[in-house]
Amino acid sequence: MARPQFHTLTVKEVRRETDAATSVAFAVPDDLTETYRFTQGQYLTLRTKVDGQDLRRPYSVCVAPDAGELRVCVKKMPGGRFSGFVNDRLKAGDSLEVMPPMGRFHAPLNGSEGKNYLFIAAGSGITPVISNIATILAAEPASLITLIYGNRRQRDIIFQGALADLKDRYLDRLCIFHVLSDEAASAELLSGLLDEAKIAELAARLVDIDHLDWAFICGPGPVMDGGKLALVAAGLAEERIKIESFGDRPFASAVATPSRSPIDAQAAEVEIILRGMHSKIPVPFSGAAILDMAQSAGIDVPFSCKGGVCCTCKAKLLEGEVEMDVVYGLEPDEIAAGYILTCQSHPKTDKLVVDYDG
Numbered sequence: 375m376a377r378p379q380f381h382t383l384t385v386k387e388v389r390r391e392t393d394a395a396t397s398v399a400f401a402v403p404d405d406l407t408e409t410y411r412f413t414q415g416q417y418l419t420l421r422t423k424v425d426g427q428d429l430r431r432p433y434s435v436c437v438a439p440d441a442g443e444l445r446v447c448v449k450k451m452p453g454g455r456f457s458g459f460v461n462d463r464l465k466a467g468d469s470l471e472v473m474p475p476m477g478r479f480h481a482p483l484n485g486s487e488g489k490n491y492l493f494i495a496a497g498s499g500i501t502p503v504i505s506n507i508a509t510i511l512a513a514e515p516a517s518l519i520t521l522i523y524g525n526r527r528q529r530d531i532i533f534q535g536a537l538a539d540l541k542d543r544y545l546d547r548l549c550i551f552h553v554l555s556d557e558a559a560s561a562e563l564l565s566g567l568l569d570e571a572k573i574a575e576l577a578a579r580l581v582d583i584d585h586l587d588w589a590f591i592c593g594p595g596p597v598m599d600g601g602k603l604a605l606v607a608a609g610l611a612e613e614r615i616k617i618e619s620f621g622d623r624p625f626a627s628a629v630a631t632p633s634r635s636p637i638d639a640q641a642a643e644v645e646i647i648l649r650g651m652h653s654k655i656p657v658p659f660s661g662a663a664i665l666d667m668a669q670s671a672g673i674d675v676p677f678s679c680k681g682g683v684c685c686t687c688k689a690k691l692l693e694g695e696v697e698m699d700v701v702y703g704l705e706p707d708e709i710a711a712g713y714i715l716t717c718q719s720h721p722k723t724d725k726l727v728v729d730y731d732g
């Protein structure tokens with residue numbers, strides 16, 4: 375497996391979507407067209423220096439693969455370093471380092487089947503969702519989609535115009551329900567926060583769960599957790615639910631500063647295989663993770679969120695055992711096949727072989 379690497383791309387357009395959300399389109403040179411070809415719902419890791427800090431963050435592509443552009447949308451978080459930079463300072467003509475698309479927030483397409491989809495999004499969670507919706511509507515002419523989209527106020531709704539255009543175009547196949555928490559909505563059912571109880575109520579009244587093929591959820595923790603609980607309780611099989619987590623804590627900077635030195639602590643010997651190169655590094659049994667120690671040793675290991683969410687740091691464990699803090703991003707079959715998230719992994723045995731190419 376070839377490991378994706380950053381390329382420097384020029385920002386083609388910076389477009390204000392709402393007061394607090396900005397979309398960014400990149401110019402992709404002809405020789406990188408294949409590298410940046412994406413599947414609906416995938417994300418790009420962006421990297422730049424913000425006030426001297428080397429930061430990288432994942433952002434979902436917000437258009438369909440056939441849209442003819444590569445565009446992400448970034449919502450400004452209060453005090454957020456990267457999102458603040460994009461919303462307040464980035465302009466057309468600037469350059470950013472961009473990793474090729476990654477991620478699995480999509481289901482297989484089949485133009486000859488008519489399927490039923492439910493999408494639940496809140497806030498910036500709409501970005502990978504609109505990419506999926508636009509793709510499915512075009513590629514599966516008999517499929518039906520219901521979108522439940524939660525925001526605080528009407529003016530916070532990202533892609534309000536683009537969603538209305540999709541609705542106009544696919545009038546009979548797309549139903550959109552905007553749920554507002556801080557403003558009166560068009561009906562009592564559509565007022566309030568998208569938590570487990572609200573999603574259970576909406577699903578019962580608006581969706582035929584028994585005939586649902588796929589549900590996709592992207593939003594803050596309570597939307598993801600509550601949505602899954604509500605849909606499973608309503609009878610949807612867990613494996614029919616796809617969840618994209620944006621993480622719920624501040625991401626680390628790209629500069630590795632492991633909290634404990636392996637020299638002071640007991641350490642395992644970890645062999646890292648990356649792009650065919652083998653390096654041996656010490657990694658303590660507790661404290662810094664394998665990824666942190668590899669970075670400290672100057673190895674250019676891939677990562678993005680450092681929160682166990684995005685899987686950019688995934689590698690195959692060829693020898694030894696690890697303990698992972700969290701494994702949000704890995705599927706059970708990947709864990710069974712020996713894959714680990716190196717940003718979350720600590721050695722349990724004296725010797726490990728970790729293959730980023732595997």
Ligand SMILES: Cc1cc2nc3c(=O)[nH]c(=O)nc-3n(C[C@H](O)[C@H](O)[C@H](O)COP(=O)(O)OP(=O)(O)OC[C@H]3O[C@@H](n4cnc5c(N)ncnc54)[C@H](O)[C@@H]3O)c2cc1C
Pocket residue numbers: 417431432433434435446447448449450451452453454455456457458498501502619620621623624625626679683684
């Ligand atoms: C797969 C994936 C896809 C994503 N796609 C998108 C997308 O399409 N659009 C989008 O907008 N986002 C997306 N995200 C989230 C995005 O990557 C960033 O996490 C987000 O933009 C915040 O980054 P930041 O640098 O602005 O905030 P950070 O500086 O990392 O801070 C994050 C938040 O934590 C708070 N904070 C900072 N430091 C502390 C502290 N010490 N203690 C407590 N709180 C603190 C900040 O105020 C801020 O609200 C995605 C994430 C993942 C994993």
Ligand code: FES
Pocket residue numbers: 676677678679680681682683684685686687688703715716717718
């Ligand atoms: S860097 Fe995102 S899961 Fe490890």
